[in-house]
Structure formats: structure tokens, C-alpha cells
Amino acid sequence: MLLTELESQALLLSLKVAGVAVIASLPFGLLVAWLLSRYQFWGKRLLDSLVHLPLVLPPVVTGYLLLVSLSPQSPLGSWLQTHLGLSFAFSWRGAALAAAVVAFPLMVRSLRLAFDHVDPKLEQAARTLGAGPVKVFFTITLPLIYPGLLAGVVLAFARSLGEFGATITFVANIPQETQTLPLAMYSFIETPGQEFAAARLCILAVVLALSALFFSEWLLRREQTKREVAA
Amino acid sequence: MSQVSQLVLACEKQLGSCQLALDLDLPMHGVVGLFGLSGAGKTSVINLIAGLVKPDSGRIEFNQKVFVDRQQRRWLPPEQRRIGYVFQDARLFPHYTVQKNLVYGHKTTADSEQKIAKVVQLLGIEALLQRYPNELSGGEKQRVAIGRSLLSEPELLLMDEPLASLDEPRKQELMPYLKALSQQFKLPIILVSHNLNEVLQLVDYLVLMADGKVLQHGPLEQVWNSEPMRPWLGEREQSVLLKAKVAKVADNHGMLPLALDNEASEPALCLWSSGHQLPAEQEVLVKIRAGDVALSRVRPTATSMRNVLPVTLIEFEEQDQQVEWRLAVGQQQIKARITSWAQQEMQLRPGEQVFALIKAINLIGVAK
Secondary structure, eight states: OOSOHHHHHHHHHHHHHHHHHHHHHHHHHHHHHHHHHHOOOTTHHHHHHHHHHHHHSOHHHHHHHHHHHHSTTSHHHHHHHHHHOOOOTTSHHHHHHHHHHHHHHHHHHHHHHHHHHSOHHHHHHHHHTTOOHHHHIIIIIHHHTHHHHHHHHHHHHHHHHTOOHHHHHHHOOOTTTTOOHHHHHHHHHHSTTOHHHHHHHHHHHHHHHHHHHHHHHHHHHHHHHHHHTTO | OOOOEEEEEEEEEEETTEEEEEEEEEEESSEEEEEOOTTSSHHHHHHHHHTSSOOSEEEEEETTEEEEETTTTEEOOGGGSOEEEEOTTOOOOTTSOHHHHHTTTOOOOTTHHHHHHHHHHHHTOGGGTTSOGGGSOHHHHHHHHHHHHHHTOOSEEEEESTTTTSOHHHHHHHHHHHHHHHHHHTOOEEEEEOOHHHHHHHOSEEEEEETTEEEEEEEHHHHHTSGGGHHHHOGGGOEEEEEEEEOOOSOOTTSEEEESSSOSSSOSSEEEESSOOOOTTOEEEEEEEGGGEEEESSOOOSOSOOOEEEEEEEEEEEETTEEEEEEEETTEEEEEEEEHHHHHHHTOOTTOEEEEEEOOOEEESOOO
16 A cells, blocks of 8 residues: 555545535535625625635634534534534534635635626526526536536635644544544644654645646546537 | 417516606517617517516516516516527527527427428528537527527517628528518517618518607508608608509510509509519519609600609608608509709699609518
8 A cells, every 4th residue: 555544544534524515515605606696685795704704714713613603512513413413523524514614715706706707698598498597507507607616616625625723623633533634744743753754644635636636627628628529 | 370469568667767668569470670779678678578677567468478467466487488589699508519509498399300400491500500609600690599599489589680790791691581480480570670671671560669669660661651760761761662462464574563552463553673573462562762753744655664653742841952742652652752943843732643753663572
């Protein structure tokens, strides 16, 4: 094996946390970006600010707020625990939530920009051809925002992989549960004599980030050639 | 005969500083033209019909189907109206091929393949099916957009200046397709246009609009000959449209006889046109410019002019050294523009019988 036991555990956990964070937040991201792009409503600026808050707050503050509002002692935390059996404290789910919250503004910004670029006239045209709003969304809007969606997903995924401050504050640094790559690396750096292990994780992180980037580039290019090939 | 469908537009809509107020009951067969300057509210009218815009008050009904009624709070969303809409800018879906664009609104049935083939053939787009919209010229895009609307099998087709964004050769290329549409698909069409030539060639029924109001509406020849139409034709280009029927005359000297009195077999009032061959009994419109009509007290005998009609003077209007007479030809009217000098010398008076010498006539499309 190329990787040590601990390294592969941290890698897989990182992928799981980031993957779940992105997939779970994508529907909300689409909804919020759609609302912000297409509608004028009371409280729009407030919603916009709220979405962007994790981008400008120190991650440790975000983590602290999550901890305060979702710990089993808090009203919301205990409600989730008793009614949905959902607990975030000191579990990988908490790490995923922290990653999702921190990456959310990046995803929404990207999606909103993509929605802004879809001409509503095309959606109107689809309506006159007998397509209801749901069909229009899935056959016209969604395919047209695909590049922006991809960019948003990759950005959010990368941000989730790198999440550190909010995660360590919210769910601590527990091997095999919440110790993602950055947290593992942090532990090695803190431990005297583990510089080499830290350097190995550093390389792993770089490779991972580049792979994600290349993968998205490849997807985009495939989409483009699909459109050009018919010429 | 298919039953005549009916469009009721009785609604108001505030458009910026302009108030659109409609009270129309339109018979829907053939091509209805909405004509006026840009900003007159023509596009807003078809957006209201399509359901892309909600009226502030009033109602819209098509074939007894209520599209919108603000009093009764009824609203039919655009996708349930079965209205086709060909936009000025085509609006093809960039991520679909021409083929997929065409069938986007099409409900597959047993004879789908034939229907699609028919539309593809009519519009001449066989070679484009596998292409994407960004590889098409403006005229090609517009044809695909028309095909896409037709295949959604609408009960009414709306067209917003479908030719406006095209250059002259492309216009000439598309015009015959548009002409064929209404007839081949038995589909009523509402055509928005600000181009007189387009109106003349395509329209059967004309709605003349200005500042959000309807100035005049009726069969093309009636509106064309009406007073509100005057400013659009220009003082030097005043003309009238006459209804005529292709006559059957034993010796036609290789020309086309056009009866103005509906008597196809033995017309008393007949115009002669060259360069056209049309079947007898076919109804056509003939455009006669006022400047091409001269007046004479006696019937000229030794003349090369073939189109000489007995007419009755009705009334005249004088403006800058010109006199424009309205003349009765059977049941219809034409206009003659003569100089004030000629008027003074001839002393023409209303009610007199004279002869109109028509230098040129123009056959307009083929009506109804």
C-alpha cells in the first residue's frame, strides 16, 4: 500500500465528509440561489447576508455558533436528537455539517451567477410549448446552468476538504470519526518528530485538490465537445 | 369548412406610461395582422394572449376557453393554453439539437413520425436536424422555431415580427413558408408586424394599433382603405385595395382578367393583369395607387391603356397642388390623384360619371 492505515482513514473520511456536505447542501443551494436570482422579496438582503456570513466570519466563530446551537444541551440539538435521532456532536455528521455551512456561500454564489445567465425568455418559450414549471426547470434551466453548477460543486467540495477551524471547534479532532486530512495534518505538526508524516499528508492534499480540479475540467470539456461534435 | 374560432380580448394593462386597453372580438381564421409603430403595444397583446403577461383587469377568452378573468380570479398558465409562439429572436434551446428542439413540445402519438416529417419538409430543414442552434443562420433558426411551435400542435399561432431580424434575402426565403402555414395546417395565426409589405403579403384581417389602442380592425382591404391607415401609407403612396375574382373570358389575349363585380363569367367591370396565371374563380386583392389613376370625361378609344373603368366621382380633397378624388367602381372605391390645374380645367364635380385610366395595378398575394 502506498498509504498508511491512518492516512487512508483520514483520506476516506475527508472524501465522505466533503461528499456528504456537498450532496446534502446542493438542493438548498439551488433553492437559495434560485430565489436570490429570480425573485424580489422582503428580507432578500437579509437572506443574502446570512448565506454569505460563513464566508466572512472566522471559521472558529462559525464552529462555535454551531456548537452552541446544536449541542445536545441546546433546545435545537435536543429536539433533533429526540425527534429525528440526529446528533452532530463529536461525529462525522457534525464535520459534514460544518463543511457544508462553510462551503455554502461559495456554492450559492456560483449557482446564482449561473441562474443569472440563463435567459428567462428561454423558459418562457418552453412554457408556451406546453411545459410546466417543473419540466422547464429540469429540461431547460438545469442543463443550462450545468457549467456553473459544476463549478459550484467543485468549489464547495474543495472548500469542504480543506475545512479546519469550524470542524475542530464544533466536533473536535477524533481519529476515525472527525479527523479529516487537515485535522490529521495538524496533529502531526503538533507532534514533535512527525514532520515527515505531515509532509506526506501535505502531498496527499495537493494531489486530491488537483484531481478534483482536473475531474471538473474533464466533465466540462466533455459537455462542450458533446455540443460541438455535431458540426 | 372548419368552424371559425373566436378570440375575445377585453382587458387593460399598464405598460410604463402607456395604457393598453383592448376591447376586441376577433374572428380567428387565416392570418390576423397586428400593425402599428414600435411601442404601440403589439407584442404586449400577444404576450397577454400567450399568458406571459397578466392583464391588470378584464378577461381573455379563446374558443369559449377562459384564459384569464381577473374578476373571477381565473388564470390558465401558458403551458395549458395550447398557444404556439414564434418569438422575434427564435429562442431555440442552445443545449438541444434541432431535432430535439422540434419535438420539445410534441406529444408522441401513432402518426408523430408523419407529422414531424411534414413540418420538416414544409420548412426545408431536413439538413439541419442534427445541428445545434449556434450553427444556424437567422433564417434557419426562425424556421426551426416555427416548426417547434407547429409540432406542439397549438390551436392558435402567435408570431412576433418573425421576419424583422432577418435581411432581405432571408425574408424572401421565409415568406413563402409563412404563407403556406395557415392554409396547410388550418391554423389561425396572429402576426405582429410593422412592415407594410409583410402585411400586404401575409395578412387577411388587420388590426391597426397606436399607443395601446386599436384604431381600426377588419378585413385587410377595409382597414387599408380606411382613414386611420392614411398616415402609414404616406401622402405620395396613397392606394386602395380592391377585391377581385379571376374571370373566365373567352379571348383573354394572354392576360389575366380580374372581375371587380364578382361576375366571373361575364364581368362588366374588369381589370387586366399581365404576368400572372391563376385559376378562374380565385379571389385576389388588387392594389391601385392613387398616383397611377388618371381621369377622363370621354372613354379614350385609341389608347394602349387596357385598364379603363367607368366610375362615379364621390368627393375630393385638395392639398399642395394635388387633388385626390374618391371614385366609386361598382360596389367598391378607388382613389385618383390629379393636379389642381387639371381639376380647374375639367371642373369635375361629385356625382359625375367619368372614366378612370389605370396605369398600373398590383396583384396582392392570394387572398383567402
